[in-house]
Amino acid sequence: MKLMSLARLAAGAALTLGFFLTAAQAEEPLVIHVGYAAIGVDNRPFAEGTSAATARAGEYLEKEFANDPDIKIEWTFFKGAGPAVNEAFANEQLDFAYQGDLPSLIGRATGLKTKYLLASGARKPLYLAIAKDSGIQKIEELKGRKVALQRGTNGHLAAIKVLNAHGLTERDVQIVNLDSAGTVAALTSKDIDAAFGDTQLINLAAKGSADVIYTTKGDDPRFGRNAGIIGREAFIETHPEITQRVVDAFVKAAQWSSDEPNRAALFELWHKSGTPIPIIEEYFSNDKLAYRNSPLIDGLLVSQYKEQATKSKEYGLIRREVDLEGWFEPKYLNDALERLNLKSFWQPYGADGKPVAS
Structure with missing residues (x-):
C-alpha cells in the first residue's frame, strides 16, 4: 500500500511539474529574428539606403507589435553580408532578412526553404573607385590589377556584369575578397588598385582618399542590384498572421521612405548607420525615393x-539551375497594399523597364 501511495504521489508530482513547465513555455515570448545583410560604420546595428533600414532605425516592427508582450523583435546585422544570412537561415536562426539578389539565389539553389515577400533596396547602383595615383582612368584598365569586392553578394554579380560589358572577365583582374571596412582600409593604403561598392566609396572619394570613376547610375539598368525581404518558409507557414503584420510594417516603412517631403528626415534617420548625410544625398541624387524604395x-x-x-550560373557563381517557381510570394504584400490603401502608390514596371498601368 505504501509503495502504491508513493507511486501515485510521484505520478501526481510529475503531472504537476509537466503542467507548470508547459505553462512556463506557453508564457515565453515569441522572438521574431530579423537579419540584415550589411552593417553600419564601426559595426553599428543600422544601415542606410533601403526601406528595411528605415524599418530598423524607425522601429517599425517594434511599433507593430508594441501591444503584444508575448512577441519580441530581435535584429542581427551581418558583417559577412548575404552569405552569412544564408548560413543563419540554414541554422534556423532567422525568420526574416533583408538580402541581396545573388546570395538569396544561391540560398535557393542550395535548398534553403525561403519565400521572397517584398522588394527593399531594389535598383541600387554600384560604384567603382580607384586608389590615388593608380593611373587607372577607365574600366578596361583594370586588367591585371587588384580589385576588391565582397564575394557572394549582389555587388559581386553586378561587378562581373560591368567588367563583361567592358571586355573583361573576373579572371582578367586579381579579385580581393573584402567587406566594406576592409575595402576602405585597403584602398586608402593603396594595397589594392580599385574596388566595387557603394556609399563607403563615395565617402572615401569625398575625403580625397580615392576617386570614383564609374557608377551604374544612368548606365544599363541591368547592371544595378536588387534586394528584398526574405522569409523562412517554416515560420511563414506556422505564423501566417504574424508574417502579415511583419510585411505590413515593412510596407509602412517603404511608404514613408518613398515620400519626397520626407527626404531630409529619411537621410537623417539613415545617418544612424554612421554614413554621413551628404554621402547619402549623393547616393540618391537624381533618383526618386519611390523608385528606389518601392516594395x-x-x-x-x-x-x-x-x-x-x-x-x-553562366559566370560559375552557382553550380546548379535555380528554380524560382513559387519562390515569389506576393499575397502578403498585396494584402498590405489593399488594406493600407496603397495599391496605386508605387509605379510598377514591366520586364522591359517601362512603366505599366497599375
Whole structure:
C-alpha cells in the first residue's frame, strides 16, 4: 500500500511539474529574428539606403507589435553580408532578412526553404573607385590589377556584369575578397588598385582618399542590384498572421521612405548607420525615393531575378539551375497594399523597364 501511495504521489508530482513547465513555455515570448545583410560604420546595428533600414532605425516592427508582450523583435546585422544570412537561415536562426539578389539565389539553389515577400533596396547602383595615383582612368584598365569586392553578394554579380560589358572577365583582374571596412582600409593604403561598392566609396572619394570613376547610375539598368525581404518558409507557414503584420510594417516603412517631403528626415534617420548625410544625398541624387524604395514585386523585379539566376550560373557563381517557381510570394504584400490603401502608390514596371498601368 505504501509503495502504491508513493507511486501515485510521484505520478501526481510529475503531472504537476509537466503542467507548470508547459505553462512556463506557453508564457515565453515569441522572438521574431530579423537579419540584415550589411552593417553600419564601426559595426553599428543600422544601415542606410533601403526601406528595411528605415524599418530598423524607425522601429517599425517594434511599433507593430508594441501591444503584444508575448512577441519580441530581435535584429542581427551581418558583417559577412548575404552569405552569412544564408548560413543563419540554414541554422534556423532567422525568420526574416533583408538580402541581396545573388546570395538569396544561391540560398535557393542550395535548398534553403525561403519565400521572397517584398522588394527593399531594389535598383541600387554600384560604384567603382580607384586608389590615388593608380593611373587607372577607365574600366578596361583594370586588367591585371587588384580589385576588391565582397564575394557572394549582389555587388559581386553586378561587378562581373560591368567588367563583361567592358571586355573583361573576373579572371582578367586579381579579385580581393573584402567587406566594406576592409575595402576602405585597403584602398586608402593603396594595397589594392580599385574596388566595387557603394556609399563607403563615395565617402572615401569625398575625403580625397580615392576617386570614383564609374557608377551604374544612368548606365544599363541591368547592371544595378536588387534586394528584398526574405522569409523562412517554416515560420511563414506556422505564423501566417504574424508574417502579415511583419510585411505590413515593412510596407509602412517603404511608404514613408518613398515620400519626397520626407527626404531630409529619411537621410537623417539613415545617418544612424554612421554614413554621413551628404554621402547619402549623393547616393540618391537624381533618383526618386519611390523608385528606389518601392516594395513591389513587379515584372521588372522578377525578370531581373531571373536574369541574375541565369547569369550567376553562366559566370560559375552557382553550380546548379535555380528554380524560382513559387519562390515569389506576393499575397502578403498585396494584402498590405489593399488594406493600407496603397495599391496605386508605387509605379510598377514591366520586364522591359517601362512603366505599366497599375
